[in-house]
Amino acid sequence: MYPSLKDKIITASQELGIDKIGFTTAAPFDHLKNSLEEQKAKGHTTGFEHPVIDERLYPDKIFEHPQSIISIALAYPSRIKNRPKSVRGEKRGKFARASWGIDYHHILEDRLQRLITFIKTECILEENLNFKPMVDTGELIDVAVAQRAGLGFIGKNGLLITEEFGSYVYLGEIITNIPFEADQPKENQCGSCTKCVDYCPTSALLGDGRMNATRCLSYQTQTKGYMPEEYRPKIRTIIYGCDICQEVCPFNKGKDSHFHQEMEPDPEIVQPVLIPLLSISNREFKEKFGYLAGSWRGKKPIQRNAIIALANARDKPSLPHLLKCIEDDPRPMIRGTAAWAVSIIDPKNIEILTFLNEKILKETDDETILEFQKAITRMNEAFN
Known part of the structure; x- marks a missing residue:
């Protein structure tokens, strides 16, 4: 039954709004343990990660009798179709691509629930089937799951790189007690290319898929206190996130996916005029930017970043x-x-x-x- 179920899931996934799907076992990811512990000991973690390392590595610590993990990817746009109107003397900021459109957590949660509903419908006579969906706020390491499930390989920038969509993908997964046949993992294809490492303005990338996340500009734009002066000029006019390591990646050349209306950016929102941000009220901020993933820390970091962007300009x-x-x-x-x-x-x-x-x-x-x-x-x- 389960081989045929897997085929049905793969076929249905496109209709469910999923661009890529893969399956892997629920075996531990314990080959990453030393690396995670080393990164934590060196202070290379941000605090945004799930705090219990073993729960990130061992599916059986967060799910009873796990058998498989289903990994999904949704491709998002890399270019804005209609740029905002340019007004002389009016400076604009930018949200990074991963924050365009509706907050991707909600989009992924919707697709994962659709997938679970489909599986339950196909297995209506089966009892005791369990599922645990998660996105990047969950315990598991999304890129590690996706790589092992054959969706793509982990690049030197630590991102999952797919053949079809480059690294412009959102990832989610479902742990289940259904024993699906595993797909083949993808091996790294970066070769001797080090563009992402070379162009990272803060030298955050370590060259082996790991990073000192505290030096990543994406992280720096999300903190709530003072941004260290070292990083201020480097964010230029970006007020949330950072796309540099994706922009320079050869695997992203020509990749621009417009498959999901919820992900389409409103140019006036994702490239907002900076000066009005300085005095925007909490209510106005929530109404205008609240649906973006980039609003999750509230308006204070965005306002601070807008001030820095005006200085840089x-x-x-x-x-x-x-x-x-x-x-x-x-x-x-x-x-x-x-x-x-x-x-x-x-x-x-x-x-x-x-x-x-x-x-x-x-x-x-x-x-x-x-x-x-x-x-x-x-x-x-x-x-x-």
Whole structure:
């Protein structure tokens, strides 16, 4: 029965809105244990990962009597069909591709549930069939499951690379107690190419599929505190995520999939005008950006990143708005980042220097005081 069921699932998967599907055993991924422990010991993890390493490696620790894992991939667009209208003097930020369209977690959860429903319908007379669906917020390592299930190989950038869609895919999986025949894993095909490693602006990639995730710009755009000054110029005008290691990958050349309407980006949303973000309310942010995966940390990181993007663009029209942030924003980190930004945009403005010298006297947060001090020093040095 199960071989024929597998064939039916593969056939039905396209109708269910799944672009690629594979099957693997529920055997442990214990060959990754030393690597994960080493990465954690070196401080290369972000805290966004599932905290219990063994639960990431041993399916039987999170599911009773697992037999198989079904891995799925959905391809997402790499290009915007209609770019937003360009207005002279109006600077825009960018969300990385993985945050275009509706939050992919919801899309994947929908497809996984459709798949489970189909399997249950096909096995209506079977009892005690169990399923555990998950996306990247689950325990297992998506790329490891997908690689072993034959969907693609893990590149030097740590992403799954498929033949059809490159690395522009979302991944999800289902653990089940149905014993499906396993597909053949894919071996790495990067060869001597190191483009992703070479072009990574923070040297986050280690060259073997692993990374120091704390140095990844995608992670840095998602933190809630001050972004270390080292990373600020490197995000350019990106306000969420980073696509550089995907953009330079030869396997992604010409890959642009528009199969799912939910994933189509609204240009005005994923490339928003930056200045309005500085004063957007919580309600406005939720209404405008709440459906994006890039909104999951709330508006504060996006606003901080917008300030940094304006500084990187040397956007003088934003100065009154940044000074208003310093004057009125109740959050020290936003005030401090804005102080840094104005000192970058117009370092020889004596009125701004006077303003910063006045406002630093009202600050009580040590990190924020330091940001003001560095901004003031930068401006004083510019006059000398």
